[in-house]
Amino acid sequence: GSTGREETQICVTKMSTRSCQGTDSVIKPLDTIPEDKKVRVQRTQSGFDPFEKPASQPTSPKFGKADSYEKLEKLGEGSYATVYKGKSKVNGKLVALKVIRLQEEEGTPFTAIREASLLKGLKHANIVLLHDIIHTKETLTLVFEYVHTDLCQYMDKHPGGLHPDNVKLFLFQLLRGLSYIHQRYILHRDLKPQNLLISDTGELKLADFGLARAKSVPSHTYSNEVVTLWYRPPDVLLGSTDYSTCLDMWGVGCIFIEMIQGVAAFPGMKDIQDQLERIFLVLGTPSEDMWPGVNSLPHFKPDRFTVYSAKKLRQAWNKLGYVDHAEELASKFLQCFPKNRLSAQAALNHEYFSNLPPRLWELQDMSSIFTVPNVKLQTESGDSIQVCARRNSHGKASSGSKH
Known part of the structure; x- marks a missing residue:
């Protein structure tokens, strides 16, 4: 029941910009x-x-x-x-x-x-x-x-989408880490596969808090130049500086889709405009009824965007249709209107995770999910052709493990 707290406006001080596809770029001292x-x-x-x-x-x-x-x-x-x-x-x-x-x-x-x-x-x-x-x-x-690889390298090594059971364990761990920091009023603000470290046992760890912010007095606004473009939510792309934990949850949706589909959800190639077009093409171009306040965001000019209608996510990313409840969960993260995005805590209780061992929800903060019996990473199939063939014959991905 921490949703009330999550909605509170969370701001500290303005931060200067950082490059879009950034590794670290220099962040000047705070204005104050x-x-x-x-x-x-x-x-x-x-x-x-x-x-x-x-x-x-x-x-x-x-x-x-x-x-x-x-x-x-x-x-x-x-x-x-x-x-x-x-x-x-x-x-x-x-x-x-x-x-x-x-x-x-x-x-x-x-x-x-x-x-x-x-x-x-x-x-x-x-x-x-x-x-x-x-x-x-x-x-x-x-x-x-020291953690030996990251999700970006892991996905490069296993192209064509990851094993559906592994996607579930990676996502569960990502949500566990985010739920922990969000409860402490900390936002990560730069979620992307490069910042998610993967240990040799399959433990996923949030890293690179260089842009993270402790949420405190709602007195100043944030910089809207955060988050690598591909994982940046539409509210921030449109110039909103009034954001909360829901900022991170958009990135979770993008990463979830990328793990399943094997390609970035919204790989913008040019600029903010291009990035937004890609998002609106799938989710629909926002209007004041579906997104109260969108017309007053600094960069939203209705005539600037083609009017698209919303599509089913599996029309854009077909592999979402092979895994029970995956499309529904992804659509709860990828909400253009920030307040509609599912929180990390709520996501952990989504139907998508219902076939995991109940003990996972009782773990101490410092305990790895791999301390629970029968929780282990499956071998990735590097051969994406074989995976597709197997999936098509069953209509759903065959699950390699009995949890």
């Missing part, structure tokens, strides 16, 4: 921060210190020291951080080291501080674990658990 550089870092510490050491580790002096980790190969590079694979010299475990360069004159990048302070309090099996924070003069290093 005075130009006097000395106050910059202090201003971000609202009531607690993001660099404070966890109290549980006083006995191990090696945590929090730069030389406690050995750098291995580089994994990736964004505009303000480089990520390396690393190894803890304390326990030999693999880690991911996100090294953020601190330009002397600029102070700590805000995205970094935001990410560090938000993640420090989050302890959940479906959220990437932040082990340690190392602050030196030149760098701020966030030490994360």
Whole structure:
């Protein structure tokens, strides 16, 4: 029954823009921060210190020291951080080291501080674990658990759509992680397959909270330049800055369809206009009756868009029709009117998940779904032709496992 709380308007401060198909692009300091550089870092510490050491580790002096980790190969590079694979010299475990360069004159990048302070309090099996924070003069290093791949790479490796049972387990875990952060008034704001890490056992973990926001006083509006274009909801594309947890739920719908169908739901190729056209082509061009307030959004000019009528989702993505309740669940996420989108918590109780073991709903936050007997990933069939043939003969995808 937390829907009332979810609807509350949730805003902090304006954030400047980031590139559409972005890896990280530079996010300038928040508007409210005075130009006097000395106050910059202090201003971000609202009531607690993001660099404070966890109290549980006083006995191990090696945590929090730069030389406690050995750098291995580089994994990736964004505009303000480089990520390396690393190894803890304390326990030999693999880690991911996100090294953020601190330009002397600029102070700590805000995205970094935001990410560090938000993640420090989050302890959940479906959220990437932040082990340690190392602050030196030149760098701020966030030490994360090492997770060997992400959903984007996993889907590339298994083209043509994933095994329907695996889609269900990935989606369940995504919703578990989101439900946990949304209950804590945190939005992720940049859901896309690259930001969903997949461990070798099939655990899915939300990562890259560089754009995440703790929801607080509804005093300012947000930036509408969030979320990679393909996973960005129509309200945000149309310039709405008044958003809540329903922002993330649109992305969930897009990712769900992409896992099932094997292609991105709305792969816009040009610009915001093109992205919106693709959405309206399937869901129908919005009007004031189906979406109260749409006419007053900054970028909505009715004459700008072809008027399309809504279609069944399986007309656009045929594989939704092969899996019980999948189309219905997807349509509850892909609602143009934000307030109509299903919450993460409600989605976990959808009929689509009804054939999973009941114990999954009783797990502790830190317990993996794979601790429940008979819950395991199926082998993906790389051969999409064979999959289609098998499906067509039965009319439905044959389920490889008995849950």
